[in-house]
C-alpha cells in the first residue's frame with residue numbers, strides 16, 4: 100500500500116519535472132533528494148516487515164517501579180509481626196461468614212479469598228438463627244465476618260446478644276463491610292459512638308503507619324489515584340477507634356499527593372480496639388473490590404483471631420521457563436535476551452533469596468532458529484550453570500498419547516542430549532507439555548519420569564481442575580509430588596506488551612495489586628510457568644516478574660524466597676499434609692481433563708451403582724442376586740480383598756482409577772448395562788463418601804441395614820471363624836463392653852465391631868455428598884425373608900430395563916435356611932458356608948447391653964429415615980418400642 104502510494108507521488112512529481120522544457124540544477128537536485136528520501140523510507144519499511152520483531156524487541160518495557168517507601172519505617176514495622184495471644188488457644192480455626200444470601204456477590208468474594216488462603220469457613224445467612232458457636236469449652240469460630248456490617252448493627256436482639264457475648268467471652272473479633280449506600284440505618288450508628296458518611300467518591304489512600312494491625316501489610320506507601328466505586332467513611336471521637344487508613348474526597352482538581360492535604364483526611368477503614376464494649380472490630384468502608392482491602396483483610400483476620408489465622412510471612416517463588424529450544428523461528432531468544440535473563444535473575448535474587456530460573460528443554464529443537472536465535476541457544480548453554488534445568492521428551496510431545504516404551508525412549512534421547520551438552524539436570528523435577536498425563540494420571544509418564552529423570556516433583560494447573568484457580572491444590576502419586584501451578588498471565592503467544600490481551604493496563608493491573616499480586620500474597624508457595632518466547636521478543640516475563648516482586652516488596656512485609664523444587668515440594672506437603680492424598684475424578688466430566696487423557700481409555704468402565712455395606716448385613720446375597728440380572732454386571736473379583744475391590748477405602752485408592760477400571764468389563768451396551776461394585780467396608784469409612792462422590796457423582800448408592808446388635812454379633816462370629824486372635828481370646832461380652840483401660844487390640848476390635856452399627860451418623864456422611872434420591876436403603880431382614888420383593892424394589896430404584904422376575908430364579912432352601920439361586924427343578928445354588936453360619940444365640944446380657952448402646956443411634960436413624968421418607972424397618976420399630984419400656 101505504502102509503496103504504491105509512494106510510487107504514485109514520485110511519478111507525479113517526475114512527470115511534472117520531465118514535462119518542463121529545461122532541467123535546472125535545482126530541479127535535478129530536487130529529484131535526487133526525493134529519490135533518496137523515498138528509497139530510505141522503502142528500505143526501512145522493508146526491514147520492518149522482514150525484521151518487524153527485531154524493531155519492537157529493541158525496547159523491552161521497563162519494570163514498574165513506583166515504590167517510595169522509607170526503608171527505616173518498614174524495618175521498624177517488621178518487628179511487630181506477631182498477633183498470637185493466649186486467647187487463640189481456646190478458638191477453632193474456622194471463620195463464620197454472615198451473608199445476605201447464599202449467592203450474594205460480596206459474600207462470595209470473601210469466601211473465595213478464604214478458600215484461596217485455605218481458611219475454613221461456615222457461611223450463614225444473616226436473617227436466620229446463629230449456628231452453634233461453641234463446642235465443649237472451645238469457641239468454634241475465631242473471627243466473624245459480616246458481608247454487610249449494617250446487618251450486624253440491626254440484628255435481632257436475641258442473636259445480637261448471643262453473638263456479642265460469644266465475641267467478648269472468647270475474644271473473637273468482627274470484620275464488617277459497610278455498603279456505600281445508606282441501607283436501613285441512619286448516619287448515626289445505633290449503639291455506637293460513630294457516624295457513617297455514605298456514598299463518597301475518594302482518591303488516594305494511605306495506611307496508618309502506627310497501627311498494630313499490620314503484619315503482612317507494609318504501611319508507609321501511598322496509593323495514588325481514584326479509588327474504585329463509592330465508599331462509606333467513618334467519623335468518631337471515641338478513643339476505642341483507630342483509623343487504619345486515610346483517604347480524601349475526590350476534588351474537581353485531581354491532586355496526586357495526599358501529603359499536601361493530610362489535615363483533611365477521611366477514614367475508610369477503622370479499627371475498634373474493643374474499649375467501648377469489649378469487642379474488637381475492623382470495619383471497611385467498601386467491599387473487597389479495592390485490592391488493598393484484600394491485603395488489609397489478611398491482617399484483620401490475623402489480629403482479630405489472636406494469631407490463630409496468621410499466615411506465614413515467607414513466600415516461595417519458582418519460575419519455570421518451558422519450551423527452551425522449542426519455539427519457532429522468529430520468536431526465540433537471542434544473545435541479548437539471554438544476557439537480559441541473567442541480569443534480571445541477578446536482580447530478582449536481590450529480592451528473592453536463592454532464586455534461579457528453572458529451564459525445561461527438548462533437545463530436538465536445539466539450533467533450529469534463525470542465525471541470531473541459534474547464537475541465543477548457544478549462549479543459554481554457555482550460561483548453563485547459572486540456571487536450574489529440567490528435561491522433557493526429545494520432542495515437545497504430549498505424553499498421554501504414547502505408551503511407556505515410547506515415552507521412555509524419547510526421554511532417554513533428551514537425557515543423552517543433556518549429557519552431551521553438559522546440561523545440569525539435577526532438580527528431580529519435570530513438567531508435561533499442556534499438563535498432559537499429569538492429571539488425569541497417565542501411568543507410563545510417571546514411570547518414565549522416575550526411570551529416566553528420577554522425577555520426584557512436578558506441577559500442574561489441572562488438579563483438581565483449572566478453574567477456579569484459587570482451588571488448585573497438590574497431591575502425591577506413587578512418590579511423585581505434584582504441586583499446584585499458578586497462572587501469571589503469560590503464554591507462548593504473549594510476546595509484546597502492546598499486544599497483551601486486554602491491553603497493557605490489564606497486565607499492569609494484575610501486577611499492581613491484581614491477580615498476580617494476589618496469587619503471591621495468598622499462596623505461601625507459588626510455581627509459575629512461562630515460555631521461552633516470553634523472554635525473547637518484549638521479554639514480557641522479565642518485565643512482569645521484576646515488576647510484581649517490586650510491588651510485593653513495596654506493599655508487604657513478605658519475605659521472598661526460592662529453594663530447589665524438591666525442597667519446595669517437601670515444604671509444601673509439610674505445610675499441607677491433608678493434600679497428600681489425591682482425589683480422583685472422572686476424566687470424562689471435564690473437557691480439559693478428557694483432552695489430556697489417553698484416547699485408548701474409556702470412562703464406561705466405571706460403576707453405575709455401589710453396594711456399600713455395612714459388613715454382615717447380607718451384602719453377599721444382594722451382590723449375588725444382582726449379578727443374576729441380565730442387564731447388571733458386577734466387578735471382577737479381587738484376589739486380595741475377599742473378592743471385593745475395596746477401592747475407595749485403604750491403600751487401593753492410591754493405585755489410581757486405571758487400576759480400578761480394570762475390575763470392570765467393558766459394557767456390552769453402555770445405555771442398558773449397569774455396572775456395579777460391592778465393598779461392604781465402604782459404609783462406615785470416613786473418607787469413602789468424599790472419594791466416591793468425586794469419581795462417581797451420578798452413581799446410585801445401596802446400603803443394607805439390619806438390627807445393629809445382630810450385625811455386631813455376626814461380625815464377631817465372622818472374626819472368630821477367621822481366627823482373629825483377639826476375637827478368639829475374648830468373649831463377645833468382653834469385646835462390646837471393653838473400656839479405654841483395656842488392651843489396645845481389644846479396644847480396636849470393639850470399635851470395629853460396634854462403630855458400623857451407628858447407622859445414622861454414617862448415612863449422614865454419605866448424604867453430605869450424595870443427594871438422598873441417589874441413596875437406597877434396603878431392610879436386610881426383608882432381604883433375608885423376602886428377597887424377591889426386595890429385588891423388585893431395587894430394580895425400580897435403579898430404573899433397570901428389562902425387568903427381571905426373580906420369583907423364577909430364587910427359592911427358599913430349607914437345608915440352608917436362606918433363599919438361594921434356582922439351578923434346576925431340584926437343585927439350588929446357595930451362598931458358601933461363611934454366609935449363614937451356625938453359632939449360639941446372643942446372651943440376654945449382651946442383648947441388653949447392645950440395645951442400650953445403640954438406643955440413641957437407632958433414634959437418630961428413625962428420624963433420618965422419616966426425613967428421607969423411607970419406611971422404618973420392623974426391627975427398628977421393635978428396638979425403639981423396647982427402648983421405651
Ligand SMILES: Nc1ncnc2c1ncn2[C@@H]1O[C@H](COP(=O)(O)OS(=O)(=O)O)[C@@H](OP(=O)(O)O)[C@H]1O
Nearest residue numbers: 714715716717718719720779813917918934935936
Ligand atoms: N440368602 C442368604 N444366604 C446366606 N446368608 C444370607 C442370605 N441373606 C442374608 N444373609 C445374611 O448375610 C450375612 C452375611 O452378610 P454379608 O454377606 O454382608 O457378610 S460380609 O460382610 O460380606 O462378610 C449372613 O450372616 P451370618 O448369618 O452371621 O453368617 C446371613 O445372615
